[in-house]
Amino acid sequence: MGNPCAVIGVGQTEYRTKRTDVSIAGLVREAALRALEDAGLTFRDIDAVVIGKAPDLFEGVMMPEAYLADALGARGKPMMRVHTAGSVGGSTANVAASLVQGGVHDRVLVVAWEKQSESNATWALSTHPPLSPTIVVGAGGYFAPHIRAYMRRTGAPDHIGTLVAVKDRQNALKNPYAHLRIAGISREMVEMTPMLWEPIRYLETCPSSDGAAAMVLASEDAARRAPNPPAWVHGTAMRSEPIFFAGRDTVNPQAGKDCAADVYRQAGITDPRRELDCAETYVPFSWYEPMWLENLGFCGDGEGWKLTESGATALDGDIPWNASGGVLSSNPIGASGLIRFAEAALQVRGLAGEHQVEGARKALGHAYGGGAQFYAMWVVGSEKP
Amino acid sequence: MTADDREPLVADHALEFPGGYTRSVGPVIGRFLTELRDGRLVGVRTASGGVLFPPAEYDPDGEAVTDEYVEVGPGGTVTSWSWVSRPRAVHPLDRPFAWALIRPDGAGTAILHALDVGVFEPGAEPPKALRTGMRVRPKWRAERTGSIKDIESFRPDITMITAPSRAEYRLNAGRALTRFLTGVSEGRFLGHRCDVCGKVYVPMRGLCPVDGVPTTEEVEVPDTGTVTTFAVNNIPDPRAPEVPFVSAYILLDGSDIALLALVAGVPADQVRMGMRVRAAWRPREEWGRTMENVKWFEPTGEPDVPFDSIKDYL
Numbered sequence: 001m002g003n004p005c006a007v008i009g010v011g012q013t014e015y016r017t018k019r020t021d022v023s024i025a026g027l028v029r030e031a032a033l034r035a036l037e038d039a040g041l042t043f044r045d046i047d048a049v050v051i052g053k054a055p056d057l058f059e060g061v062m063m064p065e066a067y068l069a070d071a072l073g074a075r076g077k078p079m080m081r082v083h084t085a086g087s088v089g090g091s092t093a094n095v096a097a098s099l100v101q102g103g104v105h106d107r108v109l110v111v112a113w114e115k116q117s118e119s120n121a122t123w124a125l126s127t128h129p130p131l132s133p134t135i136v137v138g139a140g141g142y143f144a145p146h147i148r149a150y151m152r153r154t155g156a157p158d159h160i161g162t163l164v165a166v167k168d169r170q171n172a173l174k175n176p177y178a179h180l181r182i183a184g185i186s187r188e189m190v191e192m193t194p195m196l197w198e199p200i201r202y203l204e205t206c207p208s209s210d211g212a213a214a215m216v217l218a219s220e221d222a223a224r225r226a227p228n229p230p231a232w233v234h235g236t237a238m239r240s241e242p243i244f245f246a247g248r249d250t251v252n253p254q255a256g257k258d259c260a261a262d263v264y265r266q267a268g269i270t271d272p273r274r275e276l277d278c279a280e281t282y283v284p285f286s287w288y289e290p291m292w293l294e295n296l297g298f299c300g301d302g303e304g305w306k307l308t309e310s311g312a313t314a315l316d317g318d319i320p321w322n323a324s325g326g327v328l329s330s331n332p333i334g335a336s337g338l339i340r341f342a343e344a345a346l347q348v349r350g351l352a353g354e355h356q357v358e359g360a361r362k363a364l365g366h367a368y369g370g371g372a373q374f375y376a377m378w379v380v381g382s383e384k385p
Numbered sequence: 386m387t388a389d390d391r392e393p394l395v396a397d398h399a400l401e402f403p404g405g406y407t408r409s410v411g412p413v414i415g416r417f418l419t420e421l422r423d424g425r426l427v428g429v430r431t432a433s434g435g436v437l438f439p440p441a442e443y444d445p446d447g448e449a450v451t452d453e454y455v456e457v458g459p460g461g462t463v464t465s466w467s468w469v470s471r472p473r474a475v476h477p478l479d480r481p482f483a484w485a486l487i488r489p490d491g492a493g494t495a496i497l498h499a500l501d502v503g504v505f506e507p508g509a510e511p512p513k514a515l516r517t518g519m520r521v522r523p524k525w526r527a528e529r530t531g532s533i534k535d536i537e538s539f540r541p542d543i544t545m546i547t548a549p550s551r552a553e554y555r556l557n558a559g560r561a562l563t564r565f566l567t568g569v570s571e572g573r574f575l576g577h578r579c580d581v582c583g584k585v586y587v588p589m590r591g592l593c594p595v596d597g598v599p600t601t602e603e604v605e606v607p608d609t610g611t612v613t614t615f616a617v618n619n620i621p622d623p624r625a626p627e628v629p630f631v632s633a634y635i636l637l638d639g640s641d642i643a644l645l646a647l648v649a650g651v652p653a654d655q656v657r658m659g660m661r662v663r664a665a666w667r668p669r670e671e672w673g674r675t676m677e678n679v680k681w682f683e684p685t686g687e688p689d690v691p692f693d694s695i696k697d698y699l
Contacts, residue, residue, distance in 0.1 A: 129554075131556055131675070134644050134676070140620075144618075145614040145616050149699040195617065200616075247641070251699055
C-alpha cells in the first residue's frame with residue numbers, strides 16, 4: 001500500500017438546492033478553504049490538487065478542472081481531474097491518496113463538487129441519441145427495476161425502504177451541512193409521498209444539491225505536524241464492470257464485492273460488521289442500504305433488509321450507516337462520494353459533531369456510480385496502520 | 386319622454402393646462418435633478434447626520450437640512466414592493482413590473498420607483514426572485530433632462546447568466562447496430578452468439594463484453610419474451626403513451642440478456658415479473674431501420690414464467 005497517508009483536513013459547503021450566492025469557483029473554494037483551515041495550511045503549502053466531478057453535461061462546462069485550477073491555488077502545481085461517474089468523489093480521494101502513498105507528494109488537496117442547479121441531472125443522464133436500440137431512462141428509472149428484483153429475490157417487506165428514508169433524514173437533522181433537514185420526519189410522511197419510479201417513492205430518493213467537499217491528504221511527516229487529529233488511510237480500492245453483459249448480477253454486482261474484499265484485505269478486516277465502527281455508503285435510493293449491506297459483506301445474501309429492520313444501522317445501532325444523513329439527505333453528485341470518504345474520516349478523527357458515532361476508530365467510505373458499475377472505497381482509522 | 390330622454394347624457398372632458406404646469410424646484414430638489422441629469426444619485430445630509438434621499442429642504446421631523454450633498458448608490462436595496470400584474474397605459478412599463486421602495490447604498494431613506502424584473506405575460510404572478518432585500522440599480526435613459534424619469538426603471542443586479550451551448554454530432558451506428566436495425570426494418574430481432582461463452586446478445590454488439598472477443602455468429606430470435614423486472618414511471622416522458630408507463634427489462638426468447646423497453650397494452654399495476662410479452666409493431670409501411678418500429682411490448686396472455694427461470698437474468 002506504500003507510505004502512510006492521513007486525512008488532516010476536511011471542508012464542506014452547506015448543501016442546498018441552489019447555491020446562487022456563489023459561482024462554481026466560489027463554491028469549490030469554500031470547501032477547499034475550510035479543509036485548509038482544518039489542516040492549519042494555506043494553498044501555498046499544497047503540492048498538488050486533484051479535482052473530481054461527475055459528467056461535464058451537468059453544468060455544461062467542458063474540462064472544468066482547467067477553469068478551477070487558479071481558484072484552487074494550483075498555479076504552477078500538478079493538477080488533475082478524475083471522472084468515474086457517481087463514484088467519482090471516492091475515486092478522487094483514492095487517486096489523491098495514491099500520490100501520497102507513492103511518495104510523490106506530502107500534501108495533496110482533493111476537491112469534488114457538483115452544482116446541479118445549473119441544469120438538470122435527469123436531462124443530462126437521459127439524452128436521447130438517435131439509433132438507440134433500447135429506451136434510455138434517468139437514474140431513478142434505471143435503478144427502480146433492480147430494487148424490485150432485490151425485493152423479489154430476498155422477500156424483503158415493502159417498508160424497509162421507508163425505514164432507511166426516515167433514519168437517514170433523522171441523522172441529517174444532526175448535520176449542519178445537510179441539504180434535507182425535515183423536522184418530524186416519519187414513516188407516515190415518507191409513505192404519503194408519491195411513487196416516482198415504483199417501487200421508489202419521492203422521499204426514498206436523494207435530493208438534487210449544489211455543494212463541494214474537500215480534504216487535505218498528508219504524508220506521515222506532514223500529518224504529525226497537523227493541528228487536529230488525523231484519520232489514517234488503512235486501504236483504498238476501486239473496481240468497475242460493464243453495465244450490460246449476460247449473467248450480470250445487477251442487484252449484487254461482482255465489482256462491488258471484489259472492491260470490498262480488496263479494501264478489507266488491505267485494512268486487515270475479516271468481519272466488517274464487527275471490526276468497523278461505522279460506514280458512510282452511497283445510498284441515493286433508500287433500498288440501496290440493504291442491498292449494499294449484502295454487497296459489502298455486513299451480512300449474508302438476502303439478510304440486508306433484516307439488518308436494516310433491526311435498527312443495527314441507526315445512529316445508536318451496532319454499525320451506524322450514514323450518520324451524516326448520507327446521499328439521501330445531500331446529493332451534489334460529483335461530491336457525494338468524497339463526502340462519504342470525508343465523513344468516515346471525521347468519524348475516526350472524533351470531529352463529526354452531533355452525529356459523531358461514539359468511540360469510532362475505524363470507518364468505511366463507499367461510493368458507486370454509473371449503472372452500479374464503478375466502485376471506490378476506503379477504510380480509515382484513528383490509529384496509523 | 387322620448388328615447389333620448391332615457392339615455393344618460395355624457396361627454397368626455399380633458400383638463401390639461403397648456404404646455405404643462407411649471408415648477409420652481411428650489412435649491413435642494415434642483416440639485417437632485419441636476420445630478421440626475423448627469424447620471425448620479427445624491428441625497429442631502431440632515432441636521433441629525435442622516436442622508437435624506439431623495440432630498441428635500443426639510444427632514445421628516447421638519448428640521449431644515451444642511452447644504453452637504455452626498456452621492457448615494459447607484460446600487461440599492463428593495464425595502465418593500467407591490468406587484469403590478471396588469472399595467473395601465475400611463476404606467477412606466479407596458480408589461481408586469483413592481484412598484485418598489487428602493488434605498489440606495491449610503492442613503493437613510495428610500496425612493497419609490499418602477500422595478501423591472503424581466504419579461505412576463507400580463508396577469509403573471511410576481512416572480513420568486515422579487516423580494517425585499519433584492520439588490521437593484523437604476524437603468525438610466527440615454528437622453529436625460531433632469532427629471533425623475535431620467536431613471537427609466539430600476540433593475541436587479543446580475544446574479545445569473547445563461548450559457549447556451551450546443552454540440553452537434555453525426556452518429557455512425559457501426560456494423561453491429563446497423564445489422565440489428567436492418568433486421569428490425571424487416572421485422573426481425575437479430576443477435577450474436579459468443580464463440581467462447583455461447584451467450585446470445587440481442588441486439589448484437591459485435592463483441593462479447595465478458596470474453597472480450599469479436600462475435601460474428603448471427604442468431605435470430607422471436608419477438609416474444611419475458612419481463613424480468615420493471616419500473617412503473619410516474620414522471621411523464623414524451624416517448625411513453627401516458628403516465629404511469631412501464632419500462633421493463635425483457636428477455637427475448639433465446640437471448641441471454643434482457644433489453645430495456647416499454648410495456649403497454651396492460652394497466653401498469655398489472656405488469657408482473659415473469660409476464661410473457663410480444664412486440665407490438667407499428668404498421669409495416671411505417672417501418673425503417675429503427676427500434677421505433679416496435680411501439681412497445683404487450684402481454685401475450687400466456688401463463689407467467691416461474692421466478693426460478695428468470696432469477697439469473699436480474
